[in-house]
Amino acid sequence: MWLNEVKGAFMRSALAVLVLTVPAGTALAQADNCRDCHMAIEDEDGPAHKSVRDIHIQKGLGCVECHGGDVSLEDMDEVRAAAGYRGVPTHRQVPQFCARCHSDAAYMRGHNPALPTDQLDKYRTSVHGIRLFxxxxxxxxxxxxxxxxxxIGDAKMPHSSTHPANLAQMCGKCHSDADYMAEYGIPTTQVEDYTGSVHGIALLERGDLGAPACNDCHGNHGAAPPGVSSLSAVCGNCHAVESDYFDGSPHKAPFEELGFPMCETCHSNHAIVRPLDEMVGTSEPAVCLQCHTADDGTVAFATADTISRALGQLVAAHGGADSLLSEAIEKGMMTTDEEFRLKEVRQALIQARTLVHSFDADSVLPRVELGLEKADIVKTNAAALIDEYYFRRKGLGFATLFxxxxxxxxxxxxxRVDRRLRS
Amino acid sequence: METETKDRQPTLSDRTYGWVNERFKLDALVEYMSGKVVPVHGHSAFYYMGGISLFLFIVQVITGILLLMYYRPGADSAYESVRFIVSEVEFGWLIRSIHSWSANLMILAVFLHMFTVYFTYAYRKPRELTWLTGIGLLGLALLFGFSGYLLPWNELAFFATRVGTGMAGAIPVFGKDILIVMRGGEEVTGATIGRFFGLHVAILPGLFTVLLAAHLIFIQRQGISEPLDWHALPESDKKHQKFFPSFLLRDLLVWLIVLNVIAVLAVLFPDGIGVVHWPLGVKADPFAPPPAVIRPEWYFMFAFQALKMLPAHILFIEGELFGILVFTVGGVVWTLVPFLDRGRAGDRSRYFMAFGWLVLAFIIVMTVVGYVVE
Known part of the structure; x- marks a missing residue:
């Protein structure tokens, strides 16, 4: 009994000592003289202060992982003299400086296995890398x-310079600076154009992170996004169906021969606006007029005219059906089925517009006819519902009268009964 | 007169009546009924409220049977069948609209009937059982409304039923069991529709018919209650009209007017109007987020709002549970009022009158607050 009490007291004391000493030891091991000194001597914008938000620091890496040296040393001269000290790299040294870890697949697997390790190789293929090296x-x-x-932040972190919403501004630091870019002879309006484009509005105004930022077309580290042979084909990454139709179209070969980019020729590049049906046709603002004339010996004008008229018909039919259906809805009629059918008309219109990229009237027309057919059904049924509404009113009138x-x-x-009973 | 009757040839109706009378001794019943009278005074209009409720119930039964021909209970078929009824079935929209309008008007008529009976002390001896059966009918009518609300299996009905059945779960001791029995499981699912459907079209109509028959027999046996101040009047100053045919014809007249009102409402507002509405909307999706505003039917709003306004805890018990207990006690007192009010015939009871007004004011204020305050 007595022995058990002594044993219990001993075990409790040992546990208490263990609990108290382990954190102290851990604290000693984590001492970081680099940060302590730099925090003290730098202002709020200094590297040590900024690094609090850095993903490397957040993941448990310290200054020495990049700059080398020894965190246990307090004297800066001793640090510089320490084995493995790398200090601050020059502008040209930076890619290799980062690649020490980021190109080391074995090392990266232990920290972030999802991150590719070919950034430096890709960077070497990019205009930036070529010019630097x-x-x-x-x-x-x-x-x-x-x-x-x-x-440095993960691209998913909103504060990160590489977050999609910050990317245009980040690239624009150089590419929108006319003085800085003067010697390269390239435009400096890309960010401005992009901001007003359908993509820029989607990403920057509506916050749609699915919309492309600069890197989605131009790639992150390489010359083009993965799997894209040429920047002119990059739109096909998202607009795959349009791209496929174009590849099978009569424009494919001449565009390649003439060196015309496949999408940009009609849609421009950074300033892409929402495409209009009027872009196809034989009068302004149709983009067909950029290359074709009525007597250029091709079927282009006839095709463009047919497609333009067909699209116009379907748009008008959709509008008419929508208007009639809205009236039926406004009158409180049950229109669910017709609303679904109208969506099919809308779908046919979208498909027909997509098929325009085949530049083949025979491909576009069947889809337009399908849409017109469904629009007619919607119109007929919506009109019947409106008639039904008035029929109900008349029926009510007769019933109420009756x-x-x-x-x-x-x-x-x-x-009469009252009078009879009284009498 | 008798000579005239004897002289003229018996008509078909005379012969039919004679045939039935010979077998079922109708003369005695007719003699008894022809002696029935209804008091005529300034508030005689109140006497029509019960008849209106009865008429609306008949409309409910007829339109309910018609809806039953196409309605298919079940999570995969309920919504679709109601959509089929309102969009494809000839006059299906009208039947559903009339069913919904007359359901709401019936609840309103039953409430008005109850309060007019209460404020005229018509519940007093000898009509205690008439009052009790009436309260039972009100309870069944509310259950009809609650069970019928889920049957279209649309988004609003689904979430409102989840909230409504969830409240039952707050009842101490048996709450969880009650909730599971009501829902047919932990959650509102297709099993809940099956239960609510069975309740709505079989159990409740059966119970309602029995209670209604008792209620009507009591009224016929005891006659219609006279106003309180008639007790001091000499018989010669009391004015009556015969139940057959005078009151019955007037009742029919009122029923026709109500039918006209329903017809107008059903055609002009097939999905209801304002807070009284039943749009089919989208199908219930248990995985979808609930709508921003979930409201019960207007006749449950006062209770819903009162429970919502209660703090999380009152004394040592949960606020919602406290509210349910108060409602239970209030309901019991209200039901037992004929036995608690010992006032003599002709006497007014200040306390019960105040209690009645308090209950009415509470219902109105809470209902208004429920719709005004988001």
Whole structure:
């Protein structure tokens, strides 16, 4: 009994010592003289302060993982003299500096296995990489130009410079600066154009993260996004159906021969606006007129005219059906089936517009006819519902009249009965 | 007169009556009924409320049977069948609309009937059982409304039923069991439709018919209640009219007017209007987020709002449970009023009158607050 009590007291004391000493030991192991000193000597915008938001620091990496040195040393000269000290890389050294870890598949597997490790290889194929390594151009972007230095974030983090919503602004730091870009002879209106484009509005105004930012077309580190042979074909990544139709169209070969980009030729690049049906046709603002004339010896004008008229017919039919159906809805009629059917008309219109990229009237017309057929059914049924509405009103009128006559007749009967009973 | 009757040839109706009378001794019943009278005074209009309720119930039965021909209970068929009724079946929209309008008007008529009976002290001896059967009919009418609301299996009905049955779950001790019995499981599912459907078209109509028959027999046996101040009047100053045919014809007249009102409402507002509405909307989806505003039917709003306004805890019990207990006690007191009010015939009871007004004001205020305050 006595022995058991002593044993219990001993075990409790040992446990208490263990509990108290383990955190102290851990704290000693985590001492970071780099951060402590830099925090003290730098202002709020200094690297040590910024690094609090850096994904590397958040994942448990410290200053020495990049800059080398020894965190246990307090004297800066001793740190510089320490084995493995790398200090601050030059602009040209930065890609390899980051690649020490990011190109090391074995190392990255232990930290972020989902992250590719071919960034440096891709970067070397990009205009930025070529100019940096081959032309020794110190103005082109390296890793930190886009990812920032000490507050590097995952692209999913809203504060990150590479978050889709921040990307245009980030690229624009250089590409919108006319003075900075003067020697390269490329336009500096890309960000401005993109901001007003259908893609820019979707991403920047509506917050639709599915809309493309700069890197979705131009790639992240390489010259083009993965799987895209040429930037002119990049639209097909999202607009796959249009791209397929174009590949099978009569425009494919001449565009390639003439070196015309497949989408940009008609839709422009950064300033892409919502496409209009009027883009196809034989009068302004049809883009067909950029290359074709009525007597250019091709069927282009006839095809464009046929497609344009067909689309116009379907748009008008959809509008007419929509208007009639809205009237039926407004009158409180049950229109669910017709609403579904109208969606099919809308679907046919979208498909017909997509088929325009085949530049083949025989492909577009069947879809338009299907839409017209369904629009006619909607119109007929909506009109029937509106007629039904008035029929109900008339029916109500007759029923009310009939019941009112009955009420009057009964009232007269009541009066007669009362008179008879009184007499 | 007798000579005239003897002289003229018996008509078909005379012969039919004679045939039935010979077998079922109708003369005695006719003699008894022809002696029945209804008091005539300034508030005689109140006497029509019960008849209106009865008429609306008949409309409910007829339109309910018609709906039953196409309605298919079940999570996969209920919504579709109601949609078929209102969009494809000839006059299906009208039948559903009349069913819904007359259901709401019936609840309103039953409430009005109950309060007019209460405020005229018509529940007092000897009509205690008439009052009790009436309260039973009101309860069944509310259950009709609650069970029928889910049957279209649309979004609003689904979530309102989930909230409504969830309240039953707050009842101590048996709450959870009651909830599972009501829902046919932990959640509102197709099994709940089956139960509510059975309740709505079989159990409730059966119970309602029995109680209604008792209620009507009591009224016929005891006659219609006279106003309180008639007790001091000499018989010669009391004015009556014969139940047959005077009152019955007037009743029919009122029924026709109500029918006309229903016809107008059903055609002009097939999906209801304002807070009294039943649009089919979209099909119930248990995985969809609930709508921003879930409201019960207007006749449950006062209770729903009162429970919603209660704090999380009152004394040592949950606020919702406290509310349910108060409603239960209030309901019991209201039901037992004929036995609690010991006032003599002709006497007014200040306390019961105040209690009645308090209950009425509470219902009206809470209902209004429920619709005004989001």
């Amino acid at each position: 081959e032309h020794r151009d110190a103005k082109v972007a390296n890793c930190i130009s886009c990812h920032s230095v000490h507050e 019941i009112t006559v009955l009420v009057i007749a009964l009232y007269i009967k009541v009066r």
